[in-house]
Amino acid sequence: MSPRTATTTAAVHPLLADRWSPRSFDAAHTLGDEELVSLLEAARWAPSAYNAQPWRFLVGRRGDTTFLRILDALVPFNQAWAHASSLLVAAVAQENVEDGVPQPGPSYDTGLATAQLVLQAHALGLHAHQMSGFDADALRASLGVPEGFRPLSVVAVGALAPAELLPPKLRERETAVRERRPVAETFFAHTWGTPLPVRP
Structure with missing residues (x-):
């Protein structure tokens, strides 16, 4: 276990x-x-409704034109650290099919595809944000x-560097304790707000 491994209620x-x-x-x-x-x-192999695959990705490696254009679109707070990543990927969802009819859940499906990219990065020994x-x-x-496509997120991918290289405020976030909302406040049964009756 690394110092950043999540403390989970079950394996x-x-x-x-x-x-x-x-x-x-x-x-x-x-x-x-x-x-x-x-x-x-x-x-690419993420699941999607009707196999519509509504995702598109703009991919830039550090130093190339695509990377620089994605970096320029980031808010200054994110530019301050993302410039050192090896890769910037902008996830874009196709909101309508060719005849103008709305896609079923394009943001959800694009999120799934992005999550798979993030997990694959970790499997390769890389990190993603x-x-x-x-x-x-x-x-x-x-x-x-083009019209009909909506940028949803940007992912920075690269190799980890020491937290000490970051400015003080970013360093605090980098080393802060990892937290999540408790299971009982997140997963419900019967009615909204009623915790799922399970014990870890």
Whole structure:
């Protein structure tokens, strides 16, 4: 167990318990083609309603034009650390099918695909951090995202670097105790707010 392993009420797979979202990335690390394709394949094989696969991903490696455009769309707080990641991936959902009819749950399905990419990163010994702090309109304009598609999140992927490399405020977040809402306040049965009658 690493110091960042989640303290769970029941055993879960180490891939889930050990996954966390750092902000300190190794700015010297580069992502090889084999690793990159592995991440993309993990996302590609996610489940979706009617197998519609409403997700699209804008993928930039550090230093290339796509990376820089995605980085520019991030809020300053996220730019302050995400610039050191090896990869920035913008997850985009197709909201309507070709005839204009709304897709069934495109955000949900795109979230599943993104989660699979994140878990595959961890399986490869990398780390990933998902962000909602970005300017969707700026991203849409700079990377030519067409109408009917909505940018949902940006994921930074890379190799972990020491927390000490971060500014003090970010360092505090990096080393803070990992927490989640208790099971009894999250999972209900019978009626809303009634805890599920299970014991770990």
